[in-house]
Amino acid sequence: MKWFFAAVVTLNLLVAGLIALQKAPQDDFGAREVSPQLISRLPDHGYPARVAASAPSVEQGLTEASVPLALAPLPVPAPAKPVSSAPLAVAPRAELPVAKVEVVKQCYRWGELNDSQLARARGGIATLRLPAAQVSDSVREDKQAGGKAWVYYPPLATQSETQTLIAELKAKGLDSYIVRNEGPFRGYLSLGLFAKEEGAKALVKRLKDLGFDKAQIDARGASSKKTTVSLRALTPEQVDKLKAVQQRLLPGIVVQPFNCN
Numbered sequence: 269m270k271w272f273f274a275a276v277v278t279l280n281l282l283v284a285g286l287i288a289l290q291k292a293p294q295d296d297f298g299a300r301e302v303s304p305q306l307i308s309r310l311p312d313h314g315y316p317a318r319v320a321a322s323a324p325s326v327e328q329g330l331t332e333a334s335v336p337l338a339l340a341p342l343p344v345p346a347p348a349k350p351v352s353s354a355p356l357a358v359a360p361r362a363e364l365p366v367a368k369v370e371v372v373k374q375c376y377r378w379g380e381l382n383d384s385q386l387a388r389a390r391g392g393i394a395t396l397r398l399p400a401a402q403v404s405d406s407v408r409e410d411k412q413a414g415g416k417a418w419v420y421y422p423p424l425a426t427q428s429e430t431q432t433l434i435a436e437l438k439a440k441g442l443d444s445y446i447v448r449n450e451g452p453f454r455g456y457l458s459l460g461l462f463a464k465e466e467g468a469k470a471l472v473k474r475l476k477d478l479g480f481d482k483a484q485i486d487a488r489g490a491s492s493k494k495t496t497v498s499l500r501a502l503t504p505e506q507v508d509k510l511k512a513v514q515q516r517l518l519p520g521i522v523v524q525p526f527n528c529n
Contacts, residue, residue: 374507375528378514378521379496380408385518386495392513393497402501408494416461416488417468420447421480423455433457433480440478459483500528 381389393403421444424430430446434457437444444457459475462468468485475483499510514523 373501373503373528375498375500375526376502376507376510376523377496377498377526378510378518378523379406380494381497381518381521382492382494385521386497388517389497389514392517393499393510395513396499396506396509398499398502398506402499404498404500406496406498408496410492410494416463417465418461418486418488419459419468419471419475419483420453420486421457421459421475421483423457430455430457437480442475461488498526 378389378393421433424433434444434446437457437459442459444459447453447456447458460468460471462471465485465487472483472485475481502510510523514521
């Protein structure tokens with residue numbers, strides 16, 4: 269019995285060994301790279317079912333490799349907006365306050381000048397090109413001492429009153445006559461012309477003592493005009509030019525500053 273059981277087991281092992289030797293060897297194609305040379309040597313029946321299920325088709329791989337990949341569509345840029353030709357509005361710049369430098373104006377006088385000196389001074393002042401409103405003259409009559417003195421009496425309201433006055437003066441021992449020449453003294457009563465002013469003053473005093481208090485004295489000596497030129501609102505540059513003109517034309521008569529107010 270035991271020998272029979274041992275024979276059966278031995279027979280089964282032999283059958284199993286034969287079956288194992290008849291099966292084709294299987295390679296693990298999943299662990300290595302497939303190349304076209306190996307594919308050409310495969311048996312006619314192709315991959316085993318286990319390998320065929322996991323390995324991709326070579327033809328499919330070659331076909332996918334030969335077809336170019338589909339590129340994703342690039343985004344189309346939006347059309348650019350036309351640039352407006354109108355000028356851009358520029359915000360005005362805030363102007364910084366500029367400090368104003370106030371120029372101090374000055375006033376000067378030049379004089380006193382006689383007629384010939386005045387003519388020369390006016391020629392020099394013209395070079396400054398000042399407006400007429402900035403230049404003015406003041407004239408003073410200068411009567412020379414030692415001239416004659418005339419004593420006169422102003423005319424009265426009517427001719428009859430004047431004749432009455434003449435009679436009264438004659439009664440006091442004073443001679444008089446009516447000025448009949450054309451001029452500002454026409455109609456006045458002339459009471460005397462004296463070589464010295466002291467004699468004229470003595471007569472006026474006598475007339476007032478007698479009640480003729482309107483008697484007056486007019487110096488009849490030679491007179492001359494003295495002119496002073498005033499220049500206002502001059503800039504420092506104009507003052508320098510004025511002084512240069514004065515030194516060149518009339519060095520003996522200097523220009524003097526005065527208060528413009």
